[in-house]
Amino acid sequence: MKSSSPSGTWPHPDDLTRLAIAQSIGEELILDESVKNHLIEEYGKRGLKMSDSQFRQAERPSSGTPIPNPNGTAPGLHTAKDNHHVFALPGPKNEFGPMLTGPIKAILDQIHTGKPLHSRTLRVVGISEAIIGEKLSTLMEAENPTVAPYAKTGEVHLRITTSAATTKEADEIINPIADQIRSILGSAIYAEGEESLAAWIIQELTRRGHTIATAESCTGGLLAAELTSIDGSSKVFPAGFVTYSAESKNRELGVDLETLRTFGTVAEPTAIEMAVGARERAQTDFAISITGVAGAAPLVEPPSPKASGLVFVGIASPQGNSVHRLHFRGSREIIRTRAVIAALIRLRDILIVI
Amino acid sequence: MKSSSPSGTWPHPDDLTRLAIAQSIGEELILDESVKNHLIEEYGKRGLKMSDSQFRQAERPSSGTPIPNPNGTAPGLHTAKDNHHVFALPGPKNEFGPMLTGPIKAILDQIHTGKPLHSRTLRVVGISEAIIGEKLSTLMEAENPTVAPYAKTGEVHLRITTSAATTKEADEIINPIADQIRSILGSAIYAEGEESLAAWIIQELTRRGHTIATAESCTGGLLAAELTSIDGSSKVFPAGFVTYSAESKNRELGVDLETLRTFGTVAEPTAIEMAVGARERAQTDFAISITGVAGAAPLVEPPSPKASGLVFVGIASPQGNSVHRLHFRGSREIIRTRAVIAALIRLRDILIVI
Numbered sequence: 001m002k003s004s005s006p007s008g009t010w011p012h013p014d015d016l017t018r019l020a021i022a023q024s025i026g027e028e029l030i031l032d033e034s035v036k037n038h039l040i041e042e043y044g045k046r047g048l049k050m051s052d053s054q055f056r057q058a059e060r061p062s063s064g065t066p067i068p069n070p071n072g073t074a075p076g077l078h079t080a081k082d083n084h085h086v087f088a089l090p091g092p093k094n095e096f097g098p099m100l101t102g103p104i105k106a107i108l109d110q111i112h113t114g115k116p117l118h119s120r121t122l123r124v125v126g127i128s129e130a131i132i133g134e135k136l137s138t139l140m141e142a143e144n145p146t147v148a149p150y151a152k153t154g155e156v157h158l159r160i161t162t163s164a165a166t167t168k169e170a171d172e173i174i175n176p177i178a179d180q181i182r183s184i185l186g187s188a189i190y191a192e193g194e195e196s197l198a199a200w201i202i203q204e205l206t207r208r209g210h211t212i213a214t215a216e217s218c219t220g221g222l223l224a225a226e227l228t229s230i231d232g233s234s235k236v237f238p239a240g241f242v243t244y245s246a247e248s249k250n251r252e253l254g255v256d257l258e259t260l261r262t263f264g265t266v267a268e269p270t271a272i273e274m275a276v277g278a279r280e281r282a283q284t285d286f287a288i289s290i291t292g293v294a295g296a297a298p299l300v301e302p303p304s305p306k307a308s309g310l311v312f313v314g315i316a317s318p319q320g321n322s323v324h325r326l327h328f329r330g331s332r333e334i335i336r337t338r339a340v341i342a343a344l345i346r347l348r349d350i351l352i353v354i
Numbered sequence: 355m356k357s358s359s360p361s362g363t364w365p366h367p368d369d370l371t372r373l374a375i376a377q378s379i380g381e382e383l384i385l386d387e388s389v390k391n392h393l394i395e396e397y398g399k400r401g402l403k404m405s406d407s408q409f410r411q412a413e414r415p416s417s418g419t420p421i422p423n424p425n426g427t428a429p430g431l432h433t434a435k436d437n438h439h440v441f442a443l444p445g446p447k448n449e450f451g452p453m454l455t456g457p458i459k460a461i462l463d464q465i466h467t468g469k470p471l472h473s474r475t476l477r478v479v480g481i482s483e484a485i486i487g488e489k490l491s492t493l494m495e496a497e498n499p500t501v502a503p504y505a506k507t508g509e510v511h512l513r514i515t516t517s518a519a520t521t522k523e524a525d526e527i528i529n530p531i532a533d534q535i536r537s538i539l540g541s542a543i544y545a546e547g548e549e550s551l552a553a554w555i556i557q558e559l560t561r562r563g564h565t566i567a568t569a570e571s572c573t574g575g576l577l578a579a580e581l582t583s584i585d586g587s588s589k590v591f592p593a594g595f596v597t598y599s600a601e602s603k604n605r606e607l608g609v610d611l612e613t614l615r616t617f618g619t620v621a622e623p624t625a626i627e628m629a630v631g632a633r634e635r636a637q638t639d640f641a642i643s644i645t646g647v648a649g650a651a652p653l654v655e656p657p658s659p660k661a662s663g664l665v666f667v668g669i670a671s672p673q674g675n676s677v678h679r680l681h682f683r684g685s686r687e688i689i690r691t692r693a694v695i696a697a698l699i700r701l702r703d704i705l706i707v708i
């Protein structure tokens with residue numbers, strides 16, 4: 001048997017998803033004229049001509065409804081029969097995700113016949129899921145609202161959910177529990193909802209009219225990329241330095257050659273000088289530096305080898321400088337990701353108290 | 355009813371996954387001493403004491419087998435009864451992924467009683483899934499080997515799969531199809547298997563003894579982060595610049611103030627001067643620059659506003675300099691990701707011909 005495209009997206013000549021859905025509800029595939037016109041327009045904008053197989057993206061079972069896709073050409077599909085609903089979405093994460101949390105969620109909310117569900121997410125850093133589970137064990141056993149932890153890389157999301165006719169009614173159930181969780185976990189809760197640690201920091205720096213620079217070695221630009229992932233970050237982030245070699249640490253950031261010789265590239269004094277250098281160079285209020293060993297093998301450098309996972313975070317601020325010694329285990333990707341999160345947490349700790 | 359942790363990881367006091375699996379196969383939960391000792395050791399290394407609930411990570415149905423987790427404390431679980439297999443894994447992507455492609459795949463291969471499956475993945479950039487589907491439609495209809503496309507952000511993976519007793523036998527079936535695909539898609543296939551575009555570039559530069567620097571505006575460090583995600587990249591990548599403000603483009607990279615005034619920060623001449631400046635500053639053989647508008651709103655700057663999604667990629671090389679005008683649509687994240695992929699593709703095009 002011929003198999004359907006495993007990613008299930010529309011434009012394949014061999015994609016059987018639409019056909020399978022149509023057949024299962026006893027309908028024919030038709031060409032949706034509005035989708036077809038939209039596709040012609042989108043392809044036209046990019047100076048592309050559409051092939052015949054690409055028009056198959058516009059096909060749907062006759063009773064189906066196309067779901068707009070803001071990040072790609074292929075629309076999704078929603079069909080309903082006898083109170084059974086089938087959704088089909090393009091596979092790429094960047095298209096699938098926004099469609100799921102946008103139009104699909106809206107349709108599901110509409111379908112939901114009882115009282116709608118209301119959720120609030122508290123974002124927690126610096127405490128493991130296990131410890132959170134212990135501290136909140138009573139709350140997590142409750143049935144209304146439910147409190148559920150979701151482990152993410154470097155953080156945990158706590159979702160408080162209840163069923164209520166109105167937002168106000170939901171808030172009355174959720175608020176006291178959120179307050180209780182705040183009193184138990186304290187400043188480990190850094191934000192609510194969709195706000196990331198980087199977003200919180202950019203917002204906080206913007207509010208204060210402060211600026212920040214980055215100086216990265218082992219994270220190679222990930223910290224700068226995380227901060228600049230936030231719209232509006234250009235107001236607070238003028239420049240970042242990826243100083244991967246010892247020479248560039250000296251040349252770009254003014255790290256003393258004597259410091260590098262005496263302590264090496266992965267060391268407290270080097271991390272501090274990187275942060276201080278970035279702050280001076282970019283003329284910012286704050287600077288964060290990260291230097292460490294993300295590779296699987298230890299770094300062999302004078303005066304002593306540095307173990308894989310050893311990371312230093314330096315912070316230069318108007319109130320003075322600090323350095324943090326950390327140790328992570330795991331793959332290169334994990335060590336780098338956790339180093340970035342750790343750096344953002346340390347910066348947050350400082351922004352909270354000053 | 356009390357609900358289980360939705361992320362399904364072990365350390366929760368309220369996690370019901372293990373218990374549910376044990377009950378469904380009619381067994382008791384027992385404490386696995388080897389896992390328990392491993393946990394004590396791991397927590398000890400981090401200077402942490404284990405709580406009672408954390409020891410529940412070491413529980414398993416009596417006939418179950420723990421699956422090692424190289425990137426976290428909680429092990430996975432494999433149980434088998436009457437030829438039915440149940441796997442349970444920790445939820446975080448960084449832990450789940452490596453366990454799935456490592457130990458779980460190995461167990462599944464062992465379970466597989468017929469001839470094992472053999473796959474080869476060809477990685478394609480610069481052609482849409484739809485066009486690939488059209489060009490390879492005959493091959494995609496074949497049953498042995500099967501050819502299936504997987505759409506990823508900015509690239510498509512083509513997986514050729516067959517069932518064969520030995521690797522040699524599989525190669526005899528897969529090779530002619532892979533060759534046929536290569537002759538159809540040509541240089542759009544940039545690598546086989548797990549090798550990313552960044553890995554290909556780092557490997558190619560290493561082989562030639564060449565170095566590279568980056569100069570980024572709208573991608574804010576993502577390009578540098580992508581290159582340095584590859585182990586061994588420090589040999590070819592000494593430094594990168596994130597010059598987010600106009601001032602830093604001038605100060606760090608020597609972009610002429612007159613160029614910035616005349617053309618703006620998002621323009622061909624600026625992209626070229628950024629690349630040339632980074633190459634000179636970092637004393638590398640190559641440099642790539644990216645400047646563009648990743649935000650949802652157009653950039654208002656003299657001499658003219660620049661549309662959201664407009665991106666310029668500059669490349670400075672021993673053979674001369676080039677600049678590429680691109681336009682992406684989608685969210686900030688998508689524009690940035692696609693800009694990085696486009697920059698890597700342009701660099702690859704140059705490395706192939708020189």
